[in-house]
Amino acid sequence: xxxxxxxxxxxxxxxxxxxxxxxxxxxxxxxxxxxxxxxxxxxxxxxxxxxxxxxxxxxxxxxxxxxxxxxxxxxxxxxxxxxxxxxxxxxxxxxxxxxxxxxxxxxxxxxxx
Amino acid sequence: xxxxxxxxxxxxxxxxxxxxxxxxxxxxxxxxxxxxxxxxxxxxxxxxxxxxxxxxxxxxxxxxxxxxxxxxxxxxxxxxxxxxxxxxxxxxxxxxxxxxxxxxxxxxxxxxxx
Numbered sequence: 001x002x003x004x005x006x007x008x009x010x011x012x013x014x015x016x017x018x019x020x021x022x023x024x025x026x027x028x029x030x031x032x033x034x035x036x037x038x039x040x041x042x043x044x045x046x047x048x049x050x051x052x053x054x055x056x057x058x059x060x061x062x063x064x065x066x067x068x069x070x071x072x073x074x075x076x077x078x079x080x081x082x083x084x085x086x087x088x089x090x091x092x093x094x095x096x097x098x099x100x101x102x103x104x105x106x107x108x109x110x111x112x113x
Numbered sequence: 114x115x116x117x118x119x120x121x122x123x124x125x126x127x128x129x130x131x132x133x134x135x136x137x138x139x140x141x142x143x144x145x146x147x148x149x150x151x152x153x154x155x156x157x158x159x160x161x162x163x164x165x166x167x168x169x170x171x172x173x174x175x176x177x178x179x180x181x182x183x184x185x186x187x188x189x190x191x192x193x194x195x196x197x198x199x200x201x202x203x204x205x206x207x208x209x210x211x212x213x214x215x216x217x218x219x220x221x222x223x224x225x226x227x
Contacts, residue, residue: 004155032212042220096212099212100158101156103148
Protein backbone atom coordinates (compact mmCIF):
# COMPACT_ATOMS: atom_id res chain seq x y z
CA UNK A 1 0.00 0.00 0.00
CA UNK A 2 1.09 3.52 -0.66
CA UNK A 3 2.10 5.68 2.28
CA UNK A 4 3.84 8.97 2.95
CA UNK A 5 5.94 9.91 5.96
CA UNK A 6 6.87 13.43 6.90
CA UNK A 7 9.24 12.96 9.83
CA UNK A 8 9.13 16.55 11.08
CA UNK A 9 5.89 17.72 12.68
CA UNK A 10 7.15 21.29 12.77
CA UNK A 11 10.25 23.21 11.75
CA UNK A 12 11.40 26.71 12.64
CA UNK A 13 13.79 28.63 10.40
CA UNK A 14 15.00 32.20 10.37
CA UNK A 15 13.89 34.49 7.58
CA UNK A 16 16.47 34.35 4.80
CA UNK A 17 17.76 30.93 5.83
CA UNK A 18 17.50 27.86 3.65
CA UNK A 19 14.79 25.27 4.13
CA UNK A 20 14.49 21.53 3.57
CA UNK A 21 11.34 19.59 4.39
CA UNK A 22 11.64 15.83 4.35
CA UNK A 23 9.31 13.35 2.73
CA UNK A 24 9.60 9.57 2.39
CA UNK A 25 7.14 7.46 0.48
CA UNK A 26 6.32 3.81 0.13
CA UNK A 27 5.22 2.53 -3.27
CA UNK A 28 6.13 -0.38 -5.50
CA UNK A 29 6.89 1.60 -8.61
CA UNK A 30 7.68 5.20 -9.42
CA UNK A 31 4.71 7.14 -8.13
CA UNK A 32 3.38 10.56 -8.84
CA UNK A 33 4.76 12.84 -6.11
CA UNK A 34 3.43 16.19 -4.98
CA UNK A 35 4.06 18.98 -2.52
CA UNK A 36 1.15 21.16 -1.38
CA UNK A 37 1.02 24.19 0.91
CA UNK A 38 -1.88 25.11 3.16
CA UNK A 39 -2.06 28.55 4.71
CA UNK A 40 -4.46 29.30 7.58
CA UNK A 41 -8.01 29.56 6.34
CA UNK A 42 -7.06 28.60 2.81
CA UNK A 43 -7.29 25.48 0.73
CA UNK A 44 -4.38 23.42 -0.46
CA UNK A 45 -2.22 24.85 -3.23
CA UNK A 46 0.04 22.73 -5.41
CA UNK A 47 3.70 23.79 -5.19
CA UNK A 48 5.16 21.21 -7.57
CA UNK A 49 4.80 17.69 -8.85
CA UNK A 50 6.98 14.89 -10.22
CA UNK A 51 5.90 12.24 -12.67
CA UNK A 52 9.05 11.27 -14.55
CA UNK A 53 12.17 12.68 -16.16
CA UNK A 54 14.46 15.19 -14.47
CA UNK A 55 14.60 14.31 -10.79
CA UNK A 56 14.95 17.96 -9.76
CA UNK A 57 11.60 19.68 -10.06
CA UNK A 58 11.02 23.41 -9.94
CA UNK A 59 7.81 24.77 -8.50
CA UNK A 60 6.09 28.01 -7.67
CA UNK A 61 7.22 30.53 -5.04
CA UNK A 62 10.89 29.54 -5.47
CA UNK A 63 10.48 25.97 -4.21
CA UNK A 64 12.15 22.91 -5.67
CA UNK A 65 12.14 19.21 -4.82
CA UNK A 66 14.41 16.32 -5.65
CA UNK A 67 13.23 12.78 -6.28
CA UNK A 68 15.67 10.16 -5.02
CA UNK A 69 14.52 6.68 -5.94
CA UNK A 70 17.24 4.93 -3.91
CA UNK A 71 16.10 6.69 -0.76
CA UNK A 72 12.36 6.77 -1.58
CA UNK A 73 12.48 10.45 -0.81
CA UNK A 74 11.09 13.64 -2.29
CA UNK A 75 12.42 16.48 -0.15
CA UNK A 76 11.27 20.07 -0.63
CA UNK A 77 13.82 22.89 -0.58
CA UNK A 78 13.96 26.64 -0.76
CA UNK A 79 17.22 28.62 -0.68
CA UNK A 80 15.88 31.64 1.21
CA UNK A 81 12.71 31.57 3.28
CA UNK A 82 10.36 34.55 3.53
CA UNK A 83 8.01 35.23 6.43
CA UNK A 84 5.08 34.60 4.08
CA UNK A 85 6.22 30.97 3.67
CA UNK A 86 4.98 30.15 7.16
CA UNK A 87 2.30 27.51 6.56
CA UNK A 88 1.62 23.77 6.64
CA UNK A 89 3.31 21.72 3.95
CA UNK A 90 2.05 18.36 2.75
CA UNK A 91 3.83 15.75 0.71
CA UNK A 92 1.55 13.45 -1.27
CA UNK A 93 1.82 10.37 -3.47
CA UNK A 94 -0.39 8.85 -6.12
CA UNK A 95 -0.29 5.73 -8.22
CA UNK A 96 0.76 6.13 -11.83
CA UNK A 97 -2.42 6.19 -13.89
CA UNK A 98 -4.51 6.42 -10.74
CA UNK A 99 -6.75 9.06 -9.27
CA UNK A 100 -6.29 8.76 -5.50
CA UNK A 101 -3.83 10.99 -3.65
CA UNK A 102 -2.35 9.89 -0.33
CA UNK A 103 -1.17 12.75 1.88
CA UNK A 104 1.39 12.81 4.64
CA UNK A 105 0.57 14.25 8.06
CA UNK A 106 2.20 17.56 7.18
CA UNK A 107 5.04 19.72 8.47
CA UNK A 108 4.25 23.08 9.95
CA UNK A 109 6.82 25.73 9.09
CA UNK A 110 7.43 28.64 11.42
CA UNK A 111 9.56 31.56 10.23
CA UNK A 112 11.26 33.77 12.79
CA UNK A 113 12.44 37.29 12.10
CA UNK B 114 -12.27 32.59 -13.47
CA UNK B 115 -13.72 31.55 -10.15
CA UNK B 116 -11.94 28.83 -8.26
CA UNK B 117 -13.49 25.87 -6.51
CA UNK B 118 -16.24 27.03 -4.16
CA UNK B 119 -17.66 25.18 -1.19
CA UNK B 120 -20.65 25.82 1.02
CA UNK B 121 -21.24 26.32 3.80
CA UNK B 122 -17.93 27.53 5.22
CA UNK B 123 -18.74 26.40 8.74
CA UNK B 124 -21.33 24.05 10.19
CA UNK B 125 -22.25 22.82 13.65
CA UNK B 126 -24.27 19.62 14.01
CA UNK B 127 -25.25 17.24 16.77
CA UNK B 128 -24.39 13.55 16.96
CA UNK B 129 -26.81 11.45 14.95
CA UNK B 130 -27.78 14.23 12.57
CA UNK B 131 -27.19 14.30 8.85
CA UNK B 132 -25.21 16.90 6.88
CA UNK B 133 -24.86 17.88 3.23
CA UNK B 134 -21.83 19.74 1.94
CA UNK B 135 -21.68 21.32 -1.49
CA UNK B 136 -18.92 21.91 -4.03
CA UNK B 137 -18.80 23.77 -7.32
CA UNK B 138 -15.80 22.92 -9.50
CA UNK B 139 -13.85 25.22 -11.75
CA UNK B 140 -15.66 25.80 -15.02
CA UNK B 141 -14.75 23.08 -17.49
CA UNK B 142 -13.64 20.60 -14.85
CA UNK B 143 -15.55 17.34 -14.94
CA UNK B 144 -14.06 15.64 -11.90
CA UNK B 145 -14.58 16.33 -8.21
CA UNK B 146 -12.79 14.67 -5.32
CA UNK B 147 -13.65 14.90 -1.64
CA UNK B 148 -11.17 14.76 1.24
CA UNK B 149 -11.53 14.78 5.03
CA UNK B 150 -8.86 16.61 7.01
CA UNK B 151 -8.95 15.99 10.74
CA UNK B 152 -7.13 18.56 12.85
CA UNK B 153 -3.40 17.88 12.87
CA UNK B 154 -3.50 15.39 10.01
CA UNK B 155 -3.24 15.41 6.26
CA UNK B 156 -6.28 15.16 4.00
CA UNK B 157 -7.75 11.68 3.51
CA UNK B 158 -9.37 10.70 0.23
CA UNK B 159 -13.10 9.98 0.48
CA UNK B 160 -14.49 9.91 -3.07
CA UNK B 161 -13.80 10.87 -6.64
CA UNK B 162 -16.53 11.50 -9.18
CA UNK B 163 -16.04 11.91 -12.90
CA UNK B 164 -18.80 12.53 -15.39
CA UNK B 165 -21.37 11.86 -12.63
CA UNK B 166 -19.99 8.39 -11.90
CA UNK B 167 -18.14 7.34 -8.75
CA UNK B 168 -14.63 6.44 -9.82
CA UNK B 169 -13.19 5.54 -6.44
CA UNK B 170 -13.80 5.48 -2.74
CA UNK B 171 -11.46 5.70 0.21
CA UNK B 172 -11.68 3.79 3.48
CA UNK B 173 -14.82 5.46 4.80
CA UNK B 174 -18.04 3.87 6.10
CA UNK B 175 -21.28 3.77 4.14
CA UNK B 176 -22.53 6.73 6.19
CA UNK B 177 -20.56 8.80 3.70
CA UNK B 178 -22.10 9.20 0.27
CA UNK B 179 -21.81 11.65 -2.59
CA UNK B 180 -23.18 12.48 -5.97
CA UNK B 181 -22.32 14.65 -8.92
CA UNK B 182 -24.82 16.62 -10.89
CA UNK B 183 -25.04 17.29 -14.66
CA UNK B 184 -23.33 20.68 -14.13
CA UNK B 185 -20.48 18.76 -12.40
CA UNK B 186 -21.15 20.25 -8.98
CA UNK B 187 -21.16 17.75 -6.16
CA UNK B 188 -22.66 17.04 -2.77
CA UNK B 189 -21.16 15.06 0.07
CA UNK B 190 -23.64 13.57 2.54
CA UNK B 191 -22.79 12.19 5.93
CA UNK B 192 -25.47 10.37 7.93
CA UNK B 193 -25.60 9.50 11.63
CA UNK B 194 -22.86 11.94 12.50
CA UNK B 195 -20.24 10.95 15.05
CA UNK B 196 -17.96 13.18 17.07
CA UNK B 197 -15.07 11.86 15.01
CA UNK B 198 -16.60 13.29 11.84
CA UNK B 199 -15.56 16.75 13.02
CA UNK B 200 -13.08 17.89 10.39
CA UNK B 201 -12.36 20.18 7.46
CA UNK B 202 -13.94 18.75 4.33
CA UNK B 203 -12.11 19.68 1.18
CA UNK B 204 -13.29 19.48 -2.37
CA UNK B 205 -10.91 19.41 -5.33
CA UNK B 206 -11.65 19.67 -9.01
CA UNK B 207 -9.64 18.78 -12.10
CA UNK B 208 -10.37 18.36 -15.80
CA UNK B 209 -10.54 14.58 -15.82
CA UNK B 210 -9.55 13.38 -12.37
CA UNK B 211 -6.25 11.86 -13.39
CA UNK B 212 -3.25 12.66 -11.23
CA UNK B 213 -1.46 13.97 -14.30
CA UNK B 214 -3.80 16.94 -14.09
CA UNK B 215 -3.49 19.50 -11.30
CA UNK B 216 -6.14 19.28 -8.61
CA UNK B 217 -7.50 22.62 -7.44
CA UNK B 218 -8.79 22.68 -3.88
CA UNK B 219 -11.56 24.74 -2.41
CA UNK B 220 -11.29 26.49 0.96
CA UNK B 221 -13.19 23.71 2.69
CA UNK B 222 -16.17 23.33 4.97
CA UNK B 223 -15.38 23.06 8.65
CA UNK B 224 -17.78 20.69 10.37
CA UNK B 225 -18.09 20.50 14.12
CA UNK B 226 -20.13 17.66 15.62
CA UNK B 227 -21.23 18.13 19.22
